[in-house]
Amino acid sequence: MLEIRSQGTLTAKGKTLSGYAAVFNSEANLGDFQELIRPGAFAKSLATGSNVRALYHHQGDALLGTTKGNTLQLREDSHGLAFTLSLPDTTHGRDLAILVDRGDVSGCSFGFRVAPGGDRWEQRGAQLVRELLAVDLMEVTLTADPAYQDTTVAMRSRPHQQTHVDLNALWLQTA
Known part of the structure; x- marks a missing residue:
């Protein structure tokens, strides 16, 4: 059974998004129980090299990148599951950049x-708590409705590259 969890704060600059898809030791209220992710929960899954997709709102037709295509990079650090995503020049990619x-x-x-x-x-006490210790990661999703409020996403900007266009050279190329 595929389980889905949502979290936090995204940032976007240029065409690259980065942030945390999961934050360790941060509790999420999932209704019937509280849940937290422990450090190392993604390590084994990431080590296998299996393809992980980046999606918009868990929609399979809103593909934003993959680890296999090297457009999504994932790593565990002391804070959580960090990601960097190179947005595609698609409707979903352009719309998401604006929304972020x-x-x-x-x-x-x-x-x-x-x-x-x-x-x-x-x-x-009265609360049931689930700790995630080892999971098989299938996807990361960018969303406006995260379950884990500590997640983040940010846009990274590339420096503006000013280009000089030599109109005489262009004219000579067409002549």
Whole structure:
């Protein structure tokens, strides 16, 4: 069963988005239970080199990039699951860049399957708590409605490259 979790704050600059699709040790209220992701939860999945997709709102037809295509880079650090995404020049990519820049889309989500023995459940008073210890990562998603509010996305800008156009040289090339 594929599980989906949403989180945080996105930033966009130019055509590259970066942020955190998951933040470690941050609790999310999922209704019937609280959930948190422990450091190392994505390590085994990332080490396999399996293809992970970047999507908009978990929609398969809104593909933004893949690890296989090297347009999505993922890594675990001490804070969580960091990503860098090179946006495509597609309707979804252009629209998302605008939405992130405006602050309308500022969070992330991820789709996963729990690896065998990859979670731990604990009753803490009246609250049931699930800890994610090892998951098989299937996708990261950019969303306006994250479950984990600590996730982030940001636009990274490239320096503006001013180009000089030599109109005489262009004219000579056509003559």
